[in-house]
Amino acid sequence: MMHILKNRILKGVVTKHIQSELSEEIETTGLELKSLIQKKFGRSLHIREVDTGSCGACESEIISANNPIYDLQRFGISFVASPRHADALLVTGPVSKNMLIALRKTYEAMPEPKFVITCGDCALDGGLFKGSYYVEGAVKDILLVALHIPGCPPSPLSIIQVLLEFLRKETLR
Amino acid sequence: MDSSELISGIKKKLPDFNALSASQNYPDEICIKVTQQIFKDTCHALYKMFSFPVMMFFALDERKERGRFVINSVFLDFRSAKWFIVSADIPQENPCFDSLAKSMHSASLFEREIREMFGIEPKDSPDLRRLNLHDEVWPFGSYPLRKDFKAAEGGDVRDYKFGRVDGEGVFEVPVGPVHAGIIGPGHFRFSVAGEPIINLELRLGFTHRGVEKLFEGKAYSGAIRLSECISGDSSFAHSLAFTHALEKISGVSIFAQVAYLRGVFLELERMYNHVNDIGGIAIDVGFSFPAAYASIIKEAILQLNEKLSGNRYLKNVNILGGVLADIDEAKKQILLDSLKNLKQDFKELAKMLYSSVSFMDRVDATGVLRRKTAEDLGVVGLAGRASGIPIDLRKHFSWVYKEAKFKIAIQESGDVLARLRIRIFEFEESCRLIEEFVGKLSIDGKIRVSAILKEGSALGYAEGWRGPVLYWLKTDSAGLIERCKIVDPSFHNWQALSYAVLGEIIPDFPLCNKSFDLSYSGNDL
Numbered sequence: 001m002m003h004i005l006k007n008r009i010l011k012g013v014v015t016k017h018i019q020s021e022l023s024e025e026i027e028t029t030g031l032e033l034k035s036l037i038q039k040k041f042g043r044s045l046h047i048r049e050v051d052t053g054s055c056g057a058c059e060s061e062i063i064s065a066n067n068p069i070y071d072l073q074r075f076g077i078s079f080v081a082s083p084r085h086a087d088a089l090l091v092t093g094p095v096s097k098n099m100l101i102a103l104r105k106t107y108e109a110m111p112e113p114k115f116v117i118t119c120g121d122c123a124l125d126g127g128l129f130k131g132s133y134y135v136e137g138a139v140k141d142i143l144l145v146a147l148h149i150p151g152c153p154p155s156p157l158s159i160i161q162v163l164l165e166f167l168r169k170e171t172l173r
Numbered sequence: 174m175d176s177s178e179l180i181s182g183i184k185k186k187l188p189d190f191n192a193l194s195a196s197q198n199y200p201d202e203i204c205i206k207v208t209q210q211i212f213k214d215t216c217h218a219l220y221k222m223f224s225f226p227v228m229m230f231f232a233l234d235e236r237k238e239r240g241r242f243v244i245n246s247v248f249l250d251f252r253s254a255k256w257f258i259v260s261a262d263i264p265q266e267n268p269c270f271d272s273l274a275k276s277m278h279s280a281s282l283f284e285r286e287i288r289e290m291f292g293i294e295p296k297d298s299p300d301l302r303r304l305n306l307h308d309e310v311w312p313f314g315s316y317p318l319r320k321d322f323k324a325a326e327g328g329d330v331r332d333y334k335f336g337r338v339d340g341e342g343v344f345e346v347p348v349g350p351v352h353a354g355i356i357g358p359g360h361f362r363f364s365v366a367g368e369p370i371i372n373l374e375l376r377l378g379f380t381h382r383g384v385e386k387l388f389e390g391k392a393y394s395g396a397i398r399l400s401e402c403i404s405g406d407s408s409f410a411h412s413l414a415f416t417h418a419l420e421k422i423s424g425v426s427i428f429a430q431v432a433y434l435r436g437v438f439l440e441l442e443r444m445y446n447h448v449n450d451i452g453g454i455a456i457d458v459g460f461s462f463p464a465a466y467a468s469i470i471k472e473a474i475l476q477l478n479e480k481l482s483g484n485r486y487l488k489n490v491n492i493l494g495g496v497l498a499d500i501d502e503a504k505k506q507i508l509l510d511s512l513k514n515l516k517q518d519f520k521e522l523a524k525m526l527y528s529s530v531s532f533m534d535r536v537d538a539t540g541v542l543r544r545k546t547a548e549d550l551g552v553v554g555l556a557g558r559a560s561g562i563p564i565d566l567r568k569h570f571s572w573v574y575k576e577a578k579f580k581i582a583i584q585e586s587g588d589v590l591a592r593l594r595i596r597i598f599e600f601e602e603s604c605r606l607i608e609e610f611v612g613k614l615s616i617d618g619k620i621r622v623s624a625i626l627k628e629g630s631a632l633g634y635a636e637g638w639r640g641p642v643l644y645w646l647k648t649d650s651a652g653l654i655e656r657c658k659i660v661d662p663s664f665h666n667w668q669a670l671s672y673a674v675l676g677e678i679i680p681d682f683p684l685c686n687k688s689f690d691l692s693y694s695g696n697d698l
Binding site: 099101 | 305355402406468
């Protein structure tokens, strides 16, 4: 226990002030957004992630966006274990034929209101796997997609940045 | 061991053995061609000779050029550091071969794959169910890896039959394909009686994207980018194995500088994944502080990767004949400084875990994979080493690792703790290796040699962080890819998970699963 306490104190707060990383003032936007999200989604925005055939790099970066350094949760956005708890569906991968039913079922299991976000180049149009015999391709041909996060994989910073900008527009609308 | 020694070795086990031809195309690769009738016995003899399971087993469609299919099986003899490829022709009328799976279980999954992809029937196979082409969505009778395949047509679809355990008080718990975490898709069906798991059936293939077909007809430069997206956490190992096959075919020898640089990047990939899994094991027993601590270390390595190569996942580094990212004096300093901090942080992390009694209690003797089971299933890499199988391609094949006096990690107990200990040992060893390699880098070392891809075939390999990543590659006269067979270590190791969890309780499943941390996309292709 003492060892853990020692390391806790030595490490201190590692969370990045994203403001200093980019020219836009994401940090302040994020905090102002937090109050907007609180009003619109009832305290926080919950996201359910579904992998429809990604290579795993997008998942790794989404997990990284939740690590103590980027700490997406401080803006009131969290990832949940069940579609029943989710406001948004985050889809990665080029939609393998085997995942089509699971993707639809996950979406159907979510309560209204709900929207879909795609993450990574594969989810946009199949990416490198476009044209394969076993790939359905663009998620937008299957579900109505509200937002796309580009990249292969998108970095945690761009995941946060794109998400926050979109939510600001949406919540102010 | 050369080809004549090999043949006399087989003759001891198989007196009337006769090879149609035997050739050594590369110093580390010997091919023997046999008839379809003795293919099974030859493979079995090699299996006994090397006491090591089949590493690859796959088919080719050569009907258009030569009117036949070909099946190849690949064995490894780590003592003499050689790969042996047994090859047999299969006539295109009534394509079939004698199943190897009954006497050599490690061939079972490969046979099912050959059957679903090519329509070549393994006779008397104990299991004929399809792997990646799911019965519910893909019609029977459409074989995507045949050269004349255009699109799926006709045929029935039907429901998949899971193995069942019947009896009083036995009930099933189906999990997936969509899991609770941010993770790939797979279906796990547990049969439990009371608390303990008495059977676990895995159904994978959910991330099947038809990768091997996508390789066909591609030029190598595009294909390297594709190889980086087979399994996102092993981008570098995959592109390295693929480039290795390309370089063998083109006959180029790379500069020493390139070999060291590749060593550095391969170890960096190992480090970020190992620390990620150590954090994952901690989170799966609810020990959140070390998990957060590990994610900080992982992030530091990913940022280091970006500084050195321009990409957090080391993509766009490998190229035929060399690498695209050099480590100059400034980068060298960044790397060495970061390593110093990483080592210090990692030491603290390991101490946190080892000194927690409740943590050690959860991981000790949990999820045991016995050595015999591991050998029968053909378990490789990290999971194999944790069960006492002392194989690491870095040790047997790579001169840069030999020069750096690489130490192999080995454990006997095969439980979650053993796999954790392997990771901790390997992380520390990787730090040391990187320091060795960096010390050998020269300031103006050349990082690329020009090469032209010609016609040929070769086996490329690299020891990724999970285990050996294998690429068998065949190119045509225009330098385009004719066939590319990929085996990620996950393909061998997934089955081991269903044995390791037997007798454990379902709440310990995530822990066991994370201790293997296998790739869904690398398995499903």
